[in-house]
Amino acid sequence: MTTTAVNQLMEQGQAAQAAARKLARLSTRIKNQALQNIAKYLETEQSQVLSANAQDYRAAQAGGMEPAMLDRLLLNPEQLAVMAKDVRSIAALPDPVGEALEMTTLPNGLRTGKVRVPLGVIGSIYESRPNVTVDIAALCLKSGNACLLRGGKESLRSNLALAQLIRRAIAEAGVPVDAVQFVDNPDRSLVETMLGMKEYINLLIPRGGAGLIKFVAENAAMPVVTGGVGVCHTFVDRTADLNMAANIVFNAKVQRPTVCNALDTVLIHSQAAPEGLPGIAERLLKAGVELHCDHRSLSILGPKVGPKVVPATEEDWGKEFLALIAAVKVVDSLDEALQHIDTYGSGHSEAIVTEDYSAAMRFLNEVDAAAVYVNASTRFTDGSQFGLGAEVGISTQKFHARGPMGLRELTSYKWIVMGSGQVRE
Amino acid sequence: MTTTAVNQLMEQGQAAQAAARKLARLSTRIKNQALQNIAKYLETEQSQVLSANAQDYRAAQAGGMEPAMLDRLLLNPEQLAVMAKDVRSIAALPDPVGEALEMTTLPNGLRTGKVRVPLGVIGSIYESRPNVTVDIAALCLKSGNACLLRGGKESLRSNLALAQLIRRAIAEAGVPVDAVQFVDNPDRSLVETMLGMKEYINLLIPRGGAGLIKFVAENAAMPVVTGGVGVCHTFVDRTADLNMAANIVFNAKVQRPTVCNALDTVLIHSQAAPEGLPGIAERLLKAGVELHCDHRSLSILGPKVGPKVVPATEEDWGKEFLALIAAVKVVDSLDEALQHIDTYGSGHSEAIVTEDYSAAMRFLNEVDAAAVYVNASTRFTDGSQFGLGAEVGISTQKFHARGPMGLRELTSYKWIVMGSGQVRE
Numbered sequence: 001m002t003t004t005a006v007n008q009l010m011e012q013g014q015a016a017q018a019a020a021r022k023l024a025r026l027s028t029r030i031k032n033q034a035l036q037n038i039a040k041y042l043e044t045e046q047s048q049v050l051s052a053n054a055q056d057y058r059a060a061q062a063g064g065m066e067p068a069m070l071d072r073l074l075l076n077p078e079q080l081a082v083m084a085k086d087v088r089s090i091a092a093l094p095d096p097v098g099e100a101l102e103m104t105t106l107p108n109g110l111r112t113g114k115v116r117v118p119l120g121v122i123g124s125i126y127e128s129r130p131n132v133t134v135d136i137a138a139l140c141l142k143s144g145n146a147c148l149l150r151g152g153k154e155s156l157r158s159n160l161a162l163a164q165l166i167r168r169a170i171a172e173a174g175v176p177v178d179a180v181q182f183v184d185n186p187d188r189s190l191v192e193t194m195l196g197m198k199e200y201i202n203l204l205i206p207r208g209g210a211g212l213i214k215f216v217a218e219n220a221a222m223p224v225v226t227g228g229v230g231v232c233h234t235f236v237d238r239t240a241d242l243n244m245a246a247n248i249v250f251n252a253k254v255q256r257p258t259v260c261n262a263l264d265t266v267l268i269h270s271q272a273a274p275e276g277l278p279g280i281a282e283r284l285l286k287a288g289v290e291l292h293c294d295h296r297s298l299s300i301l302g303p304k305v306g307p308k309v310v311p312a313t314e315e316d317w318g319k320e321f322l323a324l325i326a327a328v329k330v331v332d333s334l335d336e337a338l339q340h341i342d343t344y345g346s347g348h349s350e351a352i353v354t355e356d357y358s359a360a361m362r363f364l365n366e367v368d369a370a371a372v373y374v375n376a377s378t379r380f381t382d383g384s385q386f387g388l389g390a391e392v393g394i395s396t397q398k399f400h401a402r403g404p405m406g407l408r409e410l411t412s413y414k415w416i417v418m419g420s421g422q423v424r425e
Numbered sequence: 426m427t428t429t430a431v432n433q434l435m436e437q438g439q440a441a442q443a444a445a446r447k448l449a450r451l452s453t454r455i456k457n458q459a460l461q462n463i464a465k466y467l468e469t470e471q472s473q474v475l476s477a478n479a480q481d482y483r484a485a486q487a488g489g490m491e492p493a494m495l496d497r498l499l500l501n502p503e504q505l506a507v508m509a510k511d512v513r514s515i516a517a518l519p520d521p522v523g524e525a526l527e528m529t530t531l532p533n534g535l536r537t538g539k540v541r542v543p544l545g546v547i548g549s550i551y552e553s554r555p556n557v558t559v560d561i562a563a564l565c566l567k568s569g570n571a572c573l574l575r576g577g578k579e580s581l582r583s584n585l586a587l588a589q590l591i592r593r594a595i596a597e598a599g600v601p602v603d604a605v606q607f608v609d610n611p612d613r614s615l616v617e618t619m620l621g622m623k624e625y626i627n628l629l630i631p632r633g634g635a636g637l638i639k640f641v642a643e644n645a646a647m648p649v650v651t652g653g654v655g656v657c658h659t660f661v662d663r664t665a666d667l668n669m670a671a672n673i674v675f676n677a678k679v680q681r682p683t684v685c686n687a688l689d690t691v692l693i694h695s696q697a698a699p700e701g702l703p704g705i706a707e708r709l710l711k712a713g714v715e716l717h718c719d720h721r722s723l724s725i726l727g728p729k730v731g732p733k734v735v736p737a738t739e740e741d742w743g744k745e746f747l748a749l750i751a752a753v754k755v756v757d758s759l760d761e762a763l764q765h766i767d768t769y770g771s772g773h774s775e776a777i778v779t780e781d782y783s784a785a786m787r788f789l790n791e792v793d794a795a796a797v798y799v800n801a802s803t804r805f806t807d808g809s810q811f812g813l814g815a816e817v818g819i820s821t822q823k824f825h826a827r828g829p830m831g832l833r834e835l836t837s838y839k840w841i842v843m844g845s846g847q848v849r850e
Contacts, residue, residue: 025790104812110801112811117793119823202823223648223824244846251848364841365450368542376535376844385849386537386840387529398544398627398837399648400825412823415811416789419801421669423676424810
């Protein structure tokens with residue numbers, strides 16, 4: 001890492017901060033025009049992005065990247081069209097900036113309340129998916145925040161092409177071009193520089209694997225929103241509707257196994273397991289799911305189920321599989337399920353399937369997670385599913401924002417006080 | 426610092442964390458009973474607290490503590506009665522825990538929403554005023570958080586006596602006694618231990634001078650809410666009602682000069698200064714305020730005003746005086762005032778006195794501070810004045826909470842989702 005590279009990053013931060021001050025006061029109309037321009041160019045100016053992406057892809061392939069990762073890296077015209085559609089939905093969302101909260105008139109006649117304001121500059125450090133560049137830039141723009149983005153080395157060319165497209169689009173709408181900054185130097189040590197830039201970055205959002213998130217959380221000098229790691233349980237209670245349970249477990253595990261709100265562990269009540277577990281297992285096994293079973297679930301399923309059913313090890317509890325693998329454990333009570341979730345959960349999404357009202361209420365009250373479910377799939381933990389329109393990530397911390405982070409979660413507020421000469425007694 | 430002392434502190438943290446889990450689910454009734462018991466003992470069991478405080482006072486006096494600090498340290502029966510009254514007002518406030526936010530039914534029939542939950546364990550490191558011990562413990566209790574308190578060395582005996590009284594009071598109400606923990610070892614190096622205890626402390630609130638707050642913010646491993654430092658300006662605009670301006674400036678400076686929302690600098694428009702400044706200065710000078718004036722205000726006030734009017738130095742701008750001193754500067758425009766505030770303000774409380782609607786709106790929009798005022802004294806930036814009932818401090822950061830932090834600002838939330846078998850398409 002050269003001093004030049006560090007200085008350049010610092011200058012980008014400074015420019016982002018200056019742009020943020022202007023962006024904070026831009027009208028919704030101008031911000032939406034910028035978003036519409038981005039969407040338009042994602043449809044009409046694809047060639048540069050696609051050819052940059054093809055170069056990234058070939059380089060990654062030659063470097064021996066595994067197929068699942070290669071798949072995440074690849075962009076095609078349909079995906080760019082989906083990205084354009086997503087940007088248009090962000091444009092269609094209400095502008096959080098300027099929203100007035102808790103406005104009231106105090107007994108002394110002072111009119112007080114809070115007004116939403118942007119945070120300033122959002123930094124993001126993320127891994128290979130290039131769509132994150134567009135996602136975060138669009139959410140930051142709409143919420144009046146500048147952004148400083150640092151994507152993965154493998155998608156550098158794709159990200160750069162996308163960032164150029166975005167910068168051109170916003171400049172044409174009258175948004176300061178420096179409101180979207182991309183770190184074009186892939187040197188890893190610049191990540192550490194970025195973590196120290198607290199005078200230029202107001203909030204840092206890491207997106208990627210557990211290692212990256214932990215590193216950022218431990219080393220960043222500015223506030224960080226951590227999340228994205230989900231060790232998610234579904235507890236099938238004694239009184240569960242077993243058909244519903246099989247549907248929910250199947251959906252939570254199979255519908256998209258590579259994401260953070262996918263199921264990792266099935267807990268099943270010992271009184272429901274003999275009747276319920278075989279049906280749940282059958283559907284999962286048919287979809288190619290490998291089951292890591294404790295000894296009681298193993299003995300219920302019996303030896304006939306084949307090579308995809310293996311004994312669980314201690315490491316299976318609390319593991320985020322991100323693949324067609326599920327751990328299975330029989331428990332004797334709601335308390336044991338709650339205890340297991342408390343010990344091994346990551347505070348992301350946890351579900352109970354039950355017909356027992358008191359068990360449902362206890363689960364909702366006692367599980368300490370960003371999203372707690374009764375009789376539904378954990379796959380719903382998502383900004384657009386929850387009606388926030390879009391999300392910049394899913395927070396598993398309690399501070400500032402928890403769960404899906406939409407536009408409002410990218411804002412702060414200030415108190416405004418309108419008086420007519422009031423003084424304090 | 427001994428290993429024993431560190432271990433003891435760790436054990437306190439662990440015990441606080443365990444108590445927090447129980448406290449989070451206690452009913453409002455039990456929490457309020459605990460608060461009522463504290464209030465009662467503050468009235469009926471004063472002797473131990475007062476004799477401990479007398480010992481602290483004598484030791485501090487012998488150690489050469491300056492009178493203003495000694496004054497802050499001293500407790501008397503009336504102050505304990507005021508503390509009891511404050512605790513009763515906290516008991517009377519609505520319980521934030523369990524409050525449901527944004528509950529809705531999604532098109533797929535899922536009922537979703539957020540429910541407020543406590544943050545867990547609040548740590549606080551503060552300087553000499555012993556009433557902070559009661560304040561923070563009461564606010565934490567009501568918001569379902571345990572607390573780990575570390576007060577100043579000078580008030581150790583007073584704080585210990587108060588902590589004992591609180592622990593006895595809450596235990597009698599059925600609240601786990603370890604929900605309120607006080608660090609009884611005055612060794613300064615334990616502060617650093619505390620800053621690293623992120624597995625036991627969910628939020629750290631430093632209260633005290635700028636040095637303490639900066640040290641905590643820079644070294645804490647857990648989230649911190651910083652604040653308490655207020656460099657507050659009042660800008661008297663060209664069109665200000667000069668009588669109102671004099672009242673507001675007088676109140677902001679004189680009503681309680683030692684607090685963070687007190688005025689530090691008067692900015693006055695050059696077109697208002699010749700007529701307005703002499704009257705403002707006269708009232709301040711009569712109250713014993715020393716004026717540090719730029720050369721233009723100095724020449725308007727003239728040489729006759731006496732030794733309390735001195736030329737300002739560069740250090741006067743951006744200084745929190747916490748005393749009967751005000752800096753005074755003549756500016757030529759709203760823009761110059763905004764620029765000055767932007768450069769020297771601390772993002773706490775800023776006011777404009779004006780009859781010009783557009784100037785008022787620009788000031789509200791453009792000043793980046795926790796509280797922005799038109800035609801009122803900055804002294805109103807306070808949890809109880811703003812209708813929050815009480816405050817644990819005033820945040821000057823944008824993350825999580827800004828401005829006065831009441832009970833709600835000591836909470837997080839979780840998403841709850843109640844389904845009837847929904848799965849994601």
